[in-house]
Structure formats: C-alpha cells, structure tokens
Amino acid sequence: MSCPIYLVMFNEAAAPRFKAVIARKGELKGIFFLCTACSSCVISCPAKVSIDCFKRRAEMVKSGKEPQANRALRENIIRYGNPFGDVAKQKKIKQYYT
Amino acid sequence: MIFLDKVVNLENTSESQIDLQAYSYCASDSEQTPKHILWPETTNQVARILRENNQVRGNIVIRGAGTNRSDGSIGRDVTILSSERMNKILRFDNKSKLVEVQAGMRIHIFNSKLSEYNLMIPATTLNPSMTVGGLLALDAATRENQNAKGINNLIHLIEFVDGTGKIYFTEKKELVVGKEGLSGFITRVVFKTIDRPIISLDVFMFENIPDLMAKIRMLRSDPELYFLELIDKIIAVSVGFEPKFVLVAAYFGLKGKYFRIIDIRNILERLDLVYPSIRQRGYYYELDPSVSLDKTYDLIDWCANNNTPLHGHAAKGVFYVYFKRGDHDKLVEFKTFLKDVGAGLGSFFGIGAQNIEFATPDLKKGLIKLKDEYDYNNTLNPEKVISYR
Numbered sequence: 001m002s003c004p005i006y007l008v009m010f011n012e013a014a015a016p017r018f019k020a021v022i023a024r025k026g027e028l029k030g031i032f033f034l035c036t037a038c039s040s041c042v043i044s045c046p047a048k049v050s051i052d053c054f055k056r057r058a059e060m061v062k063s064g065k066e067p068q069a070n071r072a073l074r075e076n077i078i079r080y081g082n083p084f085g086d087v088a089k090q091k092k093i094k095q096y097y098t
Numbered sequence: 099m100i101f102l103d104k105v106v107n108l109e110n111t112s113e114s115q116i117d118l119q120a121y122s123y124c125a126s127d128s129e130q131t132p133k134h135i136l137w138p139e140t141t142n143q144v145a146r147i148l149r150e151n152n153q154v155r156g157n158i159v160i161r162g163a164g165t166n167r168s169d170g171s172i173g174r175d176v177t178i179l180s181s182e183r184m185n186k187i188l189r190f191d192n193k194s195k196l197v198e199v200q201a202g203m204r205i206h207i208f209n210s211k212l213s214e215y216n217l218m219i220p221a222t223t224l225n226p227s228m229t230v231g232g233l234l235a236l237d238a239a240t241r242e243n244q245n246a247k248g249i250n251n252l253i254h255l256i257e258f259v260d261g262t263g264k265i266y267f268t269e270k271k272e273l274v275v276g277k278e279g280l281s282g283f284i285t286r287v288v289f290k291t292i293d294r295p296i297i298s299l300d301v302f303m304f305e306n307i308p309d310l311m312a313k314i315r316m317l318r319s320d321p322e323l324y325f326l327e328l329i330d331k332i333i334a335v336s337v338g339f340e341p342k343f344v345l346v347a348a349y350f351g352l353k354g355k356y357f358r359i360i361d362i363r364n365i366l367e368r369l370d371l372v373y374p375s376i377r378q379r380g381y382y383y384e385l386d387p388s389v390s391l392d393k394t395y396d397l398i399d400w401c402a403n404n405n406t407p408l409h410g411h412a413a414k415g416v417f418y419v420y421f422k423r424g425d426h427d428k429l430v431e432f433k434t435f436l437k438d439v440g441a442g443l444g445s446f447f448g449i450g451a452q453n454i455e456f457a458t459p460d461l462k463k464g465l466i467k468l469k470d471e472y473d474y475n476n477t478l479n480p481e482k483v484i485s486y487r
Contacts, residue, residue, distance in 0.1 A: 011182070013116050017123075018119075046373050047377035048378055
C-alpha cells in the first residue's frame with residue numbers, strides 16, 4: 001500500500017482500492033478529492049487500474065456535487081486569484097493558522 | 099456502542115456512511131455493510147473492547163489489510179475491529195535479531211525496514227500488503243515456507259486477546275496461527291529474524307507434466323531447497339520464459355546455476371511479474387488449492403486442459419488458479435474437481451465464509467475446542483470457517 005493519503009489516515013475510505021470500487025460503480029463521492037495525484041496506486045496496482053481522480057472531480061464540479069471546501073477554493077481563486085481568499089498584506093489567514 | 103469513547107479516541111471509531119461503505123468490501127466480490135468500525139492502537143484497547151463486547155455478545159470481525167478473498171474480513175451488521183493503526187515496530191534487538199512488531203504492520207513495509215539491517219522474515223506473499231496478523235491468522239502460504247525453515251519457526255512469542263478480553267503472551271502460537279481470528283485477535287508478535295540468505299537459482303523447463311512431476315519429486319526432498327516455484331505455460335510466456343512449464347528452484351548456498359546477483363535479480367523480478375501479468379490479462383477470481391504430491395499431476399493437468407492459468411509453491415503443494423469474470427461455471431466446476439481429488443482451499447486466502455465446505459473435520463474439531471476455551475460466546479468472526487453455537 002503506497003498511497004501517501006492512506007499512509008497518513010490508515011482508513012480504507014481513503015485508500016485507492018475503495019476509490020476504484022466507487023469509480024467502477026459510477027458513484028461520485030468526496031473521497032476523490034483525497035488524492036495527491038502521485039499515481040503511486042497505478043504503479044503499485046498489479047492490474048494497473050487507473051482511478052483518474054481528476055476526471056471524477058470534474059464530474060462532481062459539473063454536477064454540483066463537489067465538497068464545500070473545494071467550492072470555496074474555486075470561488076476564492078476566481079475572485080481573489082488565490083485559494084485562501086482576500087488576504088490583507090502582511091496578515092496571516094486566521095482560520096488556517098489557529 | 100456506548101463504551102467506544104471510553105476505550106478508544108473518537109477519531110478511532112466511525113459509524114459514518116462513507117466508512118461503513120469502505121469497510122463493506124475486502125478483496126472478494128462481496129459487499130457486507132458493518133455497523134461500526136474501530137481502530138484500536140494498543141493491545142489494552144483491544145482487550146477493553148473485547149471485554150466490553152463480550153458482555154453484550156456483539157459480533158466482531160477482525161480485519162487487517164482486507165486482502166482476504168473468502169469474505170473473512172467483512173460482515174453484515176458487525177463491528178469491524180481493524181488492526182490498521184497497530185502498525186509499529188515496538189522493539190528491535192540487533193544482537194539477538196529479535197523484533198517485536200504490532201500485528202497491523204504490513205509485510206512488505208516490515209521487511210523493507212528489516213532490510214536496512216540485512217535481516218528479513220521469509221514471507222514473500224502473493225499480496226505484499228498483507229499484515230503480519232493476517233499472515234499468521236491464515237497461516238498463509240508464502241514463497242519461502244516450503245520446508246521446515248518457514249516463518250512459523252521464527253515466531254518467538256505471540257500476543258493475542260481472546261473473545262473475553264484476556265491477553266495472552268505466549269509461545270503457544272498454535273492457539274491463533276492458522277485459526278482465522280476465531281480464537282483471538284493477534285496484537286503483536288516477537289519474531290526471530292534471519293539474515294538475508296545467500297541463494298542461487300536453477301530454472302528448469304518442461305514440455306510435459308510427467309517430466310515436471312519427476313523433477314518436483316526430486317527437488318522437494320533437497321535439504322538445501324529455499325523455495326520451488328512453478329509457472330505454467332500460459333503464464334510463462336508473459337513473464338519472459340518459453341511456453342513451457344517452468345520450475346524455479348532456489349537453494350541456500352551457491353549450488354544453483356545462477357548465483358550472480360544480476361541473474362538472480364532478473365529471475366526474481368520475473369517471478370514478481372507473475373501475479374501482475376495475470377491480473378492485467380483480465381483474470382479476476384483467484385483460488386488457492388492445496389494438493390498432495392500425488393494429486394499435483396491432476397491439478398496441473400486440469401488447468402492445462404481447461405486453459406486456466408496456474409502457478410504456485412510446488413514443494414508445498416499450494417497453488418494459485420485464476421478465472422475471468424465470466425467464468426463462474428468453470429469456477430464451480432473447478433471446486434467440484436478439487437473435492438473429487440481431496441484438495442483443500444484456503445492456504446492463502448483462508449476459508450472464511452465462502453469456502454466452509456473445504457474446512458476439514460480435524461480443523462473444525464480443533465476450532466470448536468478453541469472456541470470453547472477462548473471465545474465461548476462466539477463473538478469473534480462468527481459464521482466464518484465453522485458454525486459454532
């Protein structure tokens with residue numbers, strides 16, 4: 001098991017195997033955003049299954065099923081040019097540092 | 099479960115829909131949704147969970163990496179007790195080569211850490227993600243344990259928690275090794291690791307099964323044999339051999355034809371490609387028959403006549419046979435053949451809930467006796483392997 005997300009969380013829901021099961025069923029879930037796109041899963045997988053999390057994420061955004069955090073990030077990028085939102089000069093982004 | 103927050107941290111419990119769905123699957127085709135997931139991190143937490151659970155007679159299914167293919171790691175409306183977060187090396191003595199490890203440690207990670215000290219446990223499994231606990235609970239076949247120098251002989255001490263929550267730290271590994279979690283939750287193991295052996299290899303190729311069998315009979319009794327791997331004609335081509343039955347023999351010492359590291363590495367890499375090459379060709383279902391030497395001929399012959407890929411540990415008589423998704427009838431026919439020749443199943447994937455008809459009377463008797471003593475209320479892995487009470 002070489003997925004860096006799984007190696008931190010040790011939860012099957014974060015593992016590539018479960019993402020592959022969900023992808024095969026055609027379900028769209030927030031776990032596709034638990035991915036660093038490192039492709040360790042594809043390299044390790046004996047059957048060379050590719051989950052293609054980016055494609056799933058795009059489907060989720062199009063269908064309005066994306067997680068709230070991702071929606072906030074997108075809106076901040078569009079509005080402010082960065083994912084964190086309106087950041088005054090020299091100020092820390094409070095909600096991310098407390 | 100009202101005691102959860104007293105025993106484990108809240109982050110180590112879950113009843114969320116996504117987690118329950120994730121733990122509905124193991125490596126089999128089945129889907130069985132549990133009602134709770136628990137991830138204990140210490141033996142004491144496991145003991146307290148099982149003690150409390152025993153009071154309420156709840157059903158617990160023990161899970162490691164979920165590599166089980168016989169529904170052994172899943173259950174409907176059960177509590178999944180996962181060893182995933184019990185994955186630490188607790189103690190390491192380089193002088194005595196004793197290593198104490200929690201049962202949730204994955205075999206390949208364990209051996210990778212041991213290799214820094216030129217040590218190992220001889221356990222090359224079909225699925226390297228298997229945990230130490232899973233390997234021992236299934237007494238799973240590995241490439242190397244084809245003779246007396248197998249991994250069981252390297253268990254110095256084993257710790258497990260029985261169904262009542264009592265902790266045992268004992269030399270009596272037979273209480274839990276090969277018992278598929280029915281007598282206890284393996285929590286930690288003290289291994290006497292070994293130095294990486296110097297090995298050499300021979301590669302033999304055969305057109306016909308009688309010649310192949312003659313060689314297997316001869317090599318099996320070689321005291322210097324480290325492992326003996328068989329690859330059939332279907333698989334041989336896809337890993338770079340000629341389309342013949344291939345026998346790869348490894349010996350302790352340098353008596354084999356191939357003793358240079360580069361040659362050994364080349365052959366071992368081809369062996370490691372066997373499983374991926376089969377999966378990439380669309381083979382999905384796997385069975386793990388174990389046969390006596392006399393019946394090995396029949397097994398190889400059946401697979402050759404039915405165009406069914408086979409490979410395995412020829413000295414031990416444990417093989418892996420593969421079927422495609424649409425071959426359900428062939429799979430049923432194969433299981434009937436196995437019963438006819440008196441073969442077993444479960445040497446790697448376990449008997450679990452799918453292969454109960456292959457549990458031998460001796461195994462059943464032994465498990466019932468262990469259940470009587472260590473899990474009288476049948477809270478651990480109920481309805482797996484045997485029907486108890």
